Amino acid sequence: MSEPRPVISIVDDDVSFLAALSRLLRAAGHTVQAFSSAQQFLAQMTDAPGCVIVDLRMEGLSGLDLQAAIAEQAHACPVIFLSAAADIATTVHAMRHGAEDFLTKDAAKEDLLEAIERALARDALQRTQRFRQQQLRDRFAALTAREYEVLQHVVRGQLNKQIAADLGITERTVKLHRTALTTKLRVRSVAELTRLVQEAHIPEHFSSTLPKGQ
């Protein structure tokens, strides 16, 4: 997995502060993109790694509005709020909705840089997790509908005989399906299979989303 360098986006309608902060982060060795409004940021948003630093009070879309818009994205990046002066209610609201951090504009440089490091680390972690989940989902997507039905019964701990009876097929056919799905999912034991299903957050009704096979 070779990710490009993370980009730190700054969204602030105060151009003077925007320039100063961009300059500081660049001096600290980061790659920076500056946006003077939330709309501008949303229009140019990519799924590249990084985090976004948002001014809470802006004309047009506010910081909280932008946070909500980012959260709707599949590849949501961490949001750090910056504010000239903030009240408790706003802070709580922002944190509840998953803000990475909440800093005042004159916060110590170290705090700010640490917050950025944390956000980038979290972004990297979330990206890894998302990558792994995607891989798992790809593996599950290779299963046929019948194999998936068998899988669900296996995970519930049923024996081949019970599965055959439930599905109205022969025990031998059940065995064939089990071999096929363990090969496709690259697992060796039932325990490993169960862990994999949990890790991939496979929902109960997953089968209905799959294409009908055989």
Place this chain on the structure above:
Amino acid sequence: MSWVTIIFSMMASACLMLGLICALIWWRQRDAWAYLLFALAAIGTAATAFTDLAMLHAESPVHFSAAVRWSFCANWLMIVALAGFVRVYLRAGRTWLLWTVCGLRTVSLFANFLTGENVNYREITGINQIPFLGESVSTIGEGVVNPWMIVAQLSLWLLLIFVVDASITAWRRGERRMAMLVGGSIVFFLLGATGQAALIVWGHFQWPPTTSLFYAGIIFVMAYEIASETLRATQLARELHTSEQKVELASAAAGVGMWTWDIGNREGWASAKAQGLLGLRNSEHLTEARFMDTVHPDDRDAVKLVIERSMTTDHNELEVEYRVQPRGAETRWVSARGRVERNAAGTPILMRGVLLDISARRRSEIELQRLQGQLAHTSRVSMMGELATAIAHELHQPLGAILRNAEAAELFLEHEPPNLDELRAILADIRADDQRAREVIERLRALLKRRSIEPHALPLGEVLMNVAALTRADAAARCIPVEIDSGLGVPQIMGDGVHLQQVLLNLVLNAMDAIDGAKSRQRLITVRAEYRGGRQVDVMVSDTGPGIPPGDLGLIFEPFFTTKASGMGIGLSVSRTIIEAHGGRLWAQNNATVGATFRFTLPTEDKAAL
């Protein structure tokens, strides 16, 4: 001494005396022509008395004839002057008739000298001696009647008609007593004189020549009339004096001084009270320079301007409030009001007016202004409290930028070699942000400083921009855009920037509260300046809030009326005071669709330049 001599001489001297007195009166008062004409008539009568006396004592027809001839000169003077007197005194009578009388009389005077011995007789051939007042006097015996006599007689009859006509006019005008006395007596005595003359000449009636007796009758009645006129004038003078005293008493009680200014002679008069107010000594001559000396140096130009304006325009009224600086006494405020009086040609001749001490009123006005200033300041400080969070935000922005720039500079300095271009840019930005922070603080300082309203010419746009800067952060936090439209072609206004900012801030913050309080979905505040010609500019602050309950429209400008839990209720009342101190009006109305609009007017710069 005979009775005849005594009576005629005394009569003549009495007439002369009356004539002299009236001539003297005319000498002092040149436009009183009636007095001159009366004096001439009286002198003519006196002369007639002497010629009569000469006839009475004539010893021969030649003497008698000479006396008659000269008596016509005296008659001429008497009749012409009398006709003129009637015309002037009654202010009536036909002019052509007057000139006809004078003309015929003059013609008869020529005939008197050119045709025969006199105009009555071509020749007197004999005189008779008849008894009169206990002695023997001469009268016409025999003579040849002169036909030119008709002319003299005609002039007398025409004079009668003239007097009767003039008297009727005066009677109709309502001056009945005067018409009766003047017209009646003249007609009566002239009829007597003319009748007597006719009887003597035509009827050979034996009667001594006593024309002067009839004339004297006229003169005495006229003298009585003129004397009663003088009496009335004296009475008027006394009444005038009494009423002057009353006015003086009333003006003293009211503390009002009175003054007049004679424009032609450039000198003034001031009542005792006015003298006291101006610090003038009792007998001091009031000249222009002395008057200006009493005016406070700072007010002299204004006073001069008001006086000049009252004389040059048709207005005629003058009114000015200024400070007087009596020598060695404290400065006082006075109000001078007056009126310019003009002659028939429209030239100003006199100014007359009153002077009032208004120091106490001025003091209370100043005290009121001070209190209003304090209230305005309190209101401003409390408004600053409402804006505190927003203002902190305004300050944090540049301060935060400065901090970040400084930190960036530190990092850049660690690089080898340091990026000097970047460092220069940083320093320039720090300087700009410092300026920004300073401006925020200056705006606040201006608003928090205690000061009185000092209007001067001011671009309204500047005030609106300051208000926009002060409310920007609050507007962003509350998500209420404030649209500012300084208007096209709006001229400079006369105003005090800080106080106008206070009014606009108050209106904008109220509008935000209204929109927030009602949780309106439409969120917009518009501040608009508008100029529709004339000498005023309109400013409107409209919101999209719930509007003002109709019942509250009349109350919102009352002090301590508030609908807000945390409001003091002085904002709008102070705002209205400020606008009214600028000479404008502030009022509120609900919009047709949504929200309310507060409007106020301000005078344009031109008005003050006038």
